[in-house]
Amino acid sequence: MTGRDARHWADYNDAQAGRAVRELCGEVIALAGPGEGRTAIDLGCGAGVETRALLHAGWRVHAIDSAPGTPERVLATVTDHAEDLAATLGGGRLTIEVADLATLDRLPPAGLVYSGYSLQYLAPDDFARLWPLIRESLRPGAWLAVTLLGDRDEWAGTPGETFLAEPAVRGLVDGLDLHRLTEEDADGPAFGGTKHWHVFHVIARAPG
Template sequence: MPQARGWADYYEKLRDRPPRRTLVAALDAFGAAAETPADALAIDLGCGDGRDIVEILRRGWSVIAVDAEPEALRQLAARKLPGAERITPIVARFEDVPLPLGVQLVNSSFAMPLCEPERFHDLWMRIREALPQGGRFSGQWYGKRDSWTGRAGMTFLDRDEALALLDGFDIEMFEEEEADGVTPRGNPKHWHIFHIVARKR
């Protein structure tokens, strides 16, 4: 796992990139920004310096911003985003953070795989339970052909396992991406990613 300096470099490199399309699709599926209820609440697990939080706020939602790295939340605060008063920052591992009742969207972009398999399943069960009917999950899980497979403390799923975990959800996006590329830090990597948006039945 990269250390804090590594994540700080990552935040710097990806600063000002647009929000993840899984998040945008989930927000779009909830309806137009003008229709966002005053109590609309999201939680962003592994939010980094807030690439997705910019958009969550722009759509009028409140958001609980969770990241294990204090530097992530420090950089998020330093952005002084419009609507920042609607952010509740929490420095914690997402495996440990309580998921509050009333959360309608759980977003976790490129972060949930950074969790060991036993805790991944427990975390996913807690996400399922926390979401109300009609609530959504958006984010990425990693597939087993990813070149990072086997790294300690990370979770990789095959397609059937991923789909089985989504039982009880209407799947609004399930895109499997597999390609050679480079990481944001410039290292070659074979990516195997599931891009997911799902609505609890």
């Protein structure tokens, strides 16, 4: 985890529980079709809002976040509705791992990998180590949906974090079928005030 401490993420994630599913995640869920028991990974799952959406769409979800309290927070989100409890926990479709993404050695084979607003918190070396694990986890035909922060973001240059120029983002998805690469480069709301956002919203699909 970076300079933002456990309290910061606890406060952030507690404030997220009631929001709508992020558009990028909704889009990839629609593109990928019903999960039908396929495995999705939610990297930096936070409060679990997207984890819950994936479960609703029929995916088996492996949710990972380094923040202490993540299991309790995600379970509170996904069991918000009584029927979810039986469908997800009873069906064994949800696993939650408290781990620093920088320390992972592998990810399970997946039909969908989603990561929203989390990968920038890895130091460049750690990001460079994780990305091949993400690529290796993609089964043939698997979907990848990630937000990556760009080099014009107001936070660019924060030590220990990763901000990318567009050619680097394109390089990361080389060999995948690119379905969406949109760039947000504007002021907008953030947790704690307005800031300049430079964000790449990426959806790509493994061939096969």
